[in-house]
Amino acid sequence: MDFRKLTYILKIAETGNITKAAEELYMTQPALSHFITKLEKEEGVQLFDRTSVPVRLTYAGERYVETIRKVLELNENLKNEISELQQEAAGRITIGVPPARATDLLPQILPDYIRHYPKVEIRTIEHNSRQLREDVRRQQVDFAVLPLLDGFDEFRKIVLFREELLLVTGKGKLDPEAWHTDENGKRIADLSRLASQRFIMLKHGHGIRDRIDFLFEMNGLRPDILMETTNNETAFSLAAAGLGAAIVPEYNIRRYVPEHPIDVYRITEQGLFWDVGAVVNQNTVLNRYVLGCIQLIKEKYNTYGNNEEE
DSSP, rough: OOOHHHHHHHHHHSSSSSHHHHHTTTSOHHHHHHHHHHEEEEEEEEEEEEEEEEEOOOOHHHHHHHHHHHHHHHHHHHHHHHHHHHHOOOOOEEEEOOOHHHHHHHHHHHHHHHHHHTTEEEEEEEEOOOHHHHHTTTOOOSEEEEOSSOTTTEEEEEEEEEEEEEEEEEEEESOOEEEEEOOOSOOEOOOOTTTEEEEEEETSSSSHHHHHHHHHHTOOOOOOOEEEEEHHEEEEEEEETTOOBEEHHHHHHTTOOOOSOEEEEESTTTTTTEEEEEEOOOOOOOOHHHHHHHHHHHHHTTOOOOBBOO
């Protein structure tokens, strides 16, 4: 729609004179007259009574001008809203995050994020890792916070932070032969001696289960699985209660409210780590308030590197 031409009608209605309207519009009188004649022909109705002085609107013309004013007002409001979106970062952000991680991540970042972007509506989708990949593929989220494991080649990946996976048991429940203390006083689990240890695992489809299965497979081990769950916190709590061992991300331990005494072990001398990143559909455009959220996560979790991508 050519909003500029709509103002021609308003100018004639305001001045009551086609020649004067043409002068104020910086165009010739014949050109403006031709425009009006053509428009009336297209609309099939006469808008102006040219026999009167000054030129007056017909009834149809009055309704036409009334509608034009509403259209121009809506257009102006739209331009103002777009300007606000650009200048004040108003809009919506949808973050995909696994349910267990959401309990740690969201309280860490949202208070500061809301202070920085008070006009941004925040939505979260909480699914397991496999479902979140599908959410990213369908562009149902702006990005998903996930461990960067195999199977993400089709996506854009931004490293957020590095996270250690740790072995947890109830106090004194791990066979003394299955661990030792290093020179820094950290407990180190010996994978080769965990064959008889019972484990509480997450079900297949969760990123941590894929990582643990790969770890045991690479070391020629088959874990004795007592039970499976869908939540890291459940696995952690059951291990703390003495039912078995669980391998969980460090955030579970950081958030642990002591109910049962626990022992925490690093997995091998080097430790077992994974990169946690923002996983983005290649066709998704990251605006500045989405990028602001990603940067805030990096800062909160002591990220290494600078907007590092794979």
